[in-house]
Amino acid sequence: MNIPKRYDAKEAESKWQAFWEAKGIYKFNPENNSPVFSLDTPPPTVSGEMHIGHAMAYIQADTVMRFQRMLGKSIFYPFGFDDNGLATELYVEKKTGRLAEEMSRQEFVELCLKESEIAEKRLHEDWKSLGISPDWDISYRTTDEWCRKTSQRSFIHLYKMGRAYRKYEPTVWCPKCGTAIAQVETEDKTLSSVLYDITFKVEGADLLIATSRPELLPACVSVFYHPSDERYKKYKGKMATVPLFGHEVPIMEDEEADPESGTGIVMCCTAGDSTDVEWWKTHKLPWISVIDERGRMKEAAGKYAGMYIKKARKAIVEDLAEQGLLKGKEEISHNVNVHERCGTAVEYIMTKQWFIKYLDLKELFLDAGAQLNWYPSYMKSRYDNWVKGLKWDWCISRQRYYGISFPVWYCEECDYVVVADDKDLPVDPSEATPPIDKCPKCGCDRFKPEQDVLDTWATSSLTPQIATRWKEDDAFFNKLYPMSLRSNGHDIITFWLFNTVVKGLLHENKVPWKDVIINGFVLDPKREKMSKSKGNIIKPKATIERYSADALRFWACSAKLGEDLPYEEKEIRRGVKMINKLWNASKFTLLHLDGYDLKYNCLEVADRWLLSKLNRVIGECTASFNDYEFSTVKKVIENFFWHTFCDVYLEIVKDRLYNPERGEEAKRSAQYTLYVALQAMLKMMAPIMPHITEEIYHAYFAEKENCKSIHISKWPEMDEDTIDEEAEEMGDKAEDVISAVRKYKTLNKKALNSEVSRILINCDNATEKQLEGTCDDLKATLHAKAIEFGDAEDNIITEKYELKLRVDW
RNA sequence: GGGCCCGUGGUCUAGCUGGUUAUGACGUCGCCUUUACGAGGCGAAGGUCAUGCGUUCGAAUCGCAUCGGGCCCA
Secondary structure (H helix, E strand, O other), X not given: OOOOOOOOHHHHXXXXXXXXXXXXXXXXXXXXOOOEEEEEOOOOEOOOOOOHHHHHHHHHHHHHHHHHHHOOOEEEOOEEEEOOHHHHHXXXXXXXXXXXXXXXXXXXXXHHHHHHHHHHHHHHHHHHOOOOOOOHHHEEEOOOHHHXXXXXXXXXXXXXXXXXXXXXXXXXXXXXXXXEOXXXXXXXXXXXXXXXXXXXXXXXXXXXXXXXXXXXHHHEEEEEEOOOOOOOHHHXXXXXXXXXXXXXXXXXXXXXXXXXOOOOEEEEEOOOOHHHHHHHHHOOOOOOOOEOOXXXXXXXXXXXXXXXXXXXXXXXXXXXXXXXXXXXXXXXXXXXXXXXXXXXXXXXXXXXXXXXXXXXXXXXXXXHHHHXXXXXXXXXXXXXXXXHOOOOOEEOEEOOOOOOEOOEEEEOOOOOEEEOOHHHOOOOOOOOOOOOOOOOOOOOOOEEEOOOEEOHHHHHOOHHHHHOOOOOOHHHHHHHOOEEEEEEEHHHHHHHHHHHHHHHHHHHOOXXXXXXXXXXXXXXXXXXXXXXXXXXXXXXXXXXXXXXXHHHHHHHOOOOOOXXXXXXXXXXXXXXXXHHHHHHHHHHHHHOOOOOOOOOOOOOHHHXXXXXXXXXXXHHHHHHXXXXXXXXXXXXXXXXXXXXXXXXXXXXXXXXXXXXXXXXXXXXXHHHHHHHHHHHHHHHHOOOOHHHHHHHHHHOHHHHHOXXXXXXXXXXXXXXXXXXXXHHHHHHHHHHHHHHHHHHHHHOOOOOOOOEOEEEEEOOHHHHXXXXXXXXXXXXXXXXXXXXXXOOOOOEEOOOOOOEEEXXX
């Protein structure tokens, strides 16, 4: 056996990655009748780069898949790329320096597709370098033909069941991007602003109203105060006159009006925020549109029409001041709802949009959340809170250039909705003709295509259906849906996970997976969130190049599910050390297994001790992996391998291996134990460190087991019969003696291999009997000429069993 | 404002269905070339388990409150 002195991780990792691909080790076989284990991972967006958070999450999920594969399951592990939607548009515009509105839609779409392809190649390489084990042949991209087809099918299915509807509705709108967006795409940002006290008139008297958005005065439709507010009760049912614009609006009561805020009386405009929209709905107020799709004032704003929001605000404030209607202003900082992608404050604009009706299904969604197995379980409450707080149906149309088309045309006369035929999918309604000649409602033969595109989440919420060939291959679908596992960051429970549950329930009346694992974030060494602006971003690529993928993986597995993990360089170095240690221990072990035929007659105490402990470790690692507790697996196997196996066991058996005087049987017993232990430990580490374990496996075990990769070899099974409580106690006592004598030598500044003439152990008869079985090993390990039992004066007490010893030099 | 999570030696962390002396790593210090590994081995120092109150024979672990940090949502 020729094992190199050093392990070259860089060379080995690319070698094994190529090997796995060439041999199809991770290929899904639909004919395989073993139970399926499948994974739904987030398709990374082409607009981003792989960051260390991705690395952690994908590695963690990958260890689970590798474990399940070794259990003999049929593994379905697809991989997708998300090149859809607004994120891609913004990325392409930034990268090429060209704007979508500079060219035709088709030209822009082509540019997006071209750039996505380049980005995907890069992403594929990056993800591959993590040593993950998907079947790359079943990868998808969210704008490919198959995904477009599935997304349009989903829409048509929802339309036909009455869940997709189109309506004029106040819609969350980004004036910068010029599109409707969903509730979930917004976030709150604290911004500084000015609160103006503005004079309204009631029957000739002044009524002061505080607002930060005076430009909405022309859209003012009522004013509110709290029902308990004594100051304003007298105005109930009266009308107030809006300054500058002169129209009259009703004065009304509502619990939502905060007496403490501003003057305690608030104007309701259509629409400044979600409260305005709620008031508009519940009090059945008229709708006045003053802001257009690009954030300019509309006709209703009178002389301010055509100005952008901020300019109009300034002009109106000036005019109010000039007319003496501005009574005060105060600098404030308040929370503003902004579009998460561009940071622009959102508006509520009345437009015609497509929605998925789902507010009536909250109970169903809560029930679905309860059906899923959440790891960790407390993450379920994020889902529950989100469902309970839903206020709007899901707006799925976007007024953008690049995205999947609605498979829809409208009758030019009566707006009748015509959807595409399934056989024609995917369609671009601008290019294709509708499947009917005449409108069934009015007989008109002219149709116009829907110009809007589907929200990107309308497609990415279908990843389980996309992967399992929904409505395309029933046998395949039925075998694979619902999927076994979803891996998800805690930040996207409310959209990606929730939306996927929605689609699963609406389409199949089933939750899309059995289990859900939620991973945490990677923080910087100071435990702060990584961000470009802080400049504390770590690129996994650099880490892999410097330390190897296995070292990165070893680190990634140290966080529990749901918990954030700080990136610490020293932790990565710990992985490097582990690889080195594993290499050296294996090199030593295999050297002594050369030509060994796995035959033995009877096992020595130390060997039974190790094998018994090994079996407990197998049991614990198996149970932990089944519960997605890879960090426990990592910790347990690391500890067992390093301390029990290397520090204690290997030192014990060296003499039996090297010294012929110990006899052939004692050697065979050690060889058997080494074989079994190393093989099992390698396999248990394989999901975490797939490259180094493959390298060692191929140096010896692959041939013995006749298996071409450790990753499709059999996971070690716990054998209850090997658990040997008696041997464990005997071995533990021997270990206790070894520790004590080592400590004694160290304190006396002696080398560990320095000879002692005698070790005298002063213990009870039972212990003496137990230790007798290990005497030869003890003598060899401690370099003691003799071990005797007796009543002499002692000078050492052992740590664990408090045995009394005396060491004679 | 609501929900959820977290506070354990200098740093990171295990334990948290209550029960000997609180786990391990990094760092620090000392000693040592064990026929695998000095990228190693053997040791040492270092902790009022955030704070307070409570439940209990017994609390890092359970309950309540406070303080601090984080995430999600208003």
